[in-house]
Amino acid sequence: MDLTNRFLVNRASFWALIGLWAVVSVFVGAVLVSFDAFDTFYAITREHEDWELDEYVIIAFIFLIGCVLILATVSARSLVVLQREIEARTSAERELAVARHLQSLGTLTAGLAHSANNLMQPILTLTRMTSESLSDKPEAQQDLRYVLQAAQKAARLFEDVLAASRSKQEGAQFADLVRALKSSAPLVRTALPSSVEVTFDLPNDPLYVGLNRTEILDILLALASNSADAMEKRIGAIRFLVEQVDGDGGNVRMVVEDDGSGIPEDVIDRVYDPFFTTKEVGKGTGLGLSVVFGLTQKAGGKMSVENRPENGTRIEIILPLATEVPTAAKDGG
Amino acid sequence: MPKILLIEDDELVLYALAKAMRNAGYDVIEAAHGGMKVVEASLPLVDAVVTDVVMPETEGLSVLMTAKRRRPDLPVVVISGGGRVPGRNYLKQAEGLGADAIFPKPLDERDLIATIGRLLEGGSADDVETDD
Helix, strand or coil, X not given: CCHHHHCCCCHHHHHHHHHHHXXXXXXXXHHHHHCCHHHHHHHXXXXXXXXXXXXXXXXXXXXXXXXXXXXXXXXXXXXXXXXXXXXXXXXXXXXXXXXXXXXXXXXXXXXXXHHHHHHHHHHXXXXXXXXXXXXXXXXXXXXXXXXXXXHHHHHHHHHHHHHHHCHHHHHCCEEEHHHHHHHHHHHHHHHCXXXXXXXXXXXXXXXEECCCHHHHHHHHHHHHHHHHHCCHHHCEEEEEEEXXXXXXXXXXXXXXXXXXXXXXXXXXXXXXXXXXXXXXXXXXCCCHHHHHXXXXXXXXXXXXXXXXXXXXXXXXXXXXXXXXXXXHHECCC | CCEEEEECCCHHHHHHHHHHHHHCCCEEEEECCCHHHHHHHHHHHCCEEEEEXXXXXXXXXXXXXXXXXXXXXXXXXXXECCCCCCCCCHHHHHHHXXXXXXXXXXXXXXXXXXXXXXXXXXXXXXXXXXXX
């Protein structure tokens, strides 16, 4: 384990500190040499042997070294506590950002649904009524029937799409990851440009995790759009792989690999920060991976991000399998 | 001709539903604005009420409760486009508060009119139509 990281000092400033101390030591040494310090001191102590100066000096040194050790221990422990506090605060901020994000998404959806329903009303009603009044104009009547068909399809489409995002899922705590990914795949492909190829490598058996369908969809969209955004000219491939690991009662591993431009090394640790983004102003909020991280944590899992040696990014999420899923809580949808 | 009080803030929805009801032979008093004052002034004049729930000036559920209090005999139909805030089921609440029928939008105006017909005849919204 890297001690410097644990103690909140980054490598560069740690070595700078050591270097600075080395320079100071050399300087102090030079001063001592110039005064012939040790020999002078020795002469004084030989002159006054009865003063027990030797012993006092030893005691002083022992005391000094003890002080230094105490100071070091206290500092180290304070730094560890500080580190923990910062982590706790960052994780709370992340949760808040995720919650706000999901809440505003829910509100947006509900508002859209309300407007869509109100807009469909005059379209359907007036078309039906006008069509009925045109029995003397069969062609016009038939045309209006087609209008009605299209309008009814639109109404159903609104209903389906908005239902997918609605918080019908608010109560559900578990879902089958495999099934959720299978049914969300078309939606993800629609959300990305067609020049981005998305493949899913999924097992046949259900794998229940501590997230509901909406949350899984959020994760999927965040991962996919992050990968797509890292692609030059938006051309590339994203691959999702899901498999069970560590035997029964073990974990689910989901790996997302893309062949985009990868994440620069100096920012790779900051991707979990809710508002960190390398995207230009106006091009995305950078909220994506932080949402994924927050949800992964919520489900009791772990997430890691690394760059692939060839090109692109590899994100690995490990989620514990939900073994005790009450049937009522199982998301059937 | 039976008079129906139609309370709906969306102008196009108001126009479409009022037209459908007039076509079916009803007289319609339209209330898009004006709040509870307009509603209370109209209540003594009508034979049935059709009201939306979420409106900027008037709360549809208040209309329902006021109507039931002032004229318990008056059938009240509640329609809704869904809450603007997620997780609210207004139509269920309306049922609990005594609405005689509820319709989510977009509704089929033919069903609405058939239900109004049944309610005006003193039946309930779910009466099976008898042919005679």
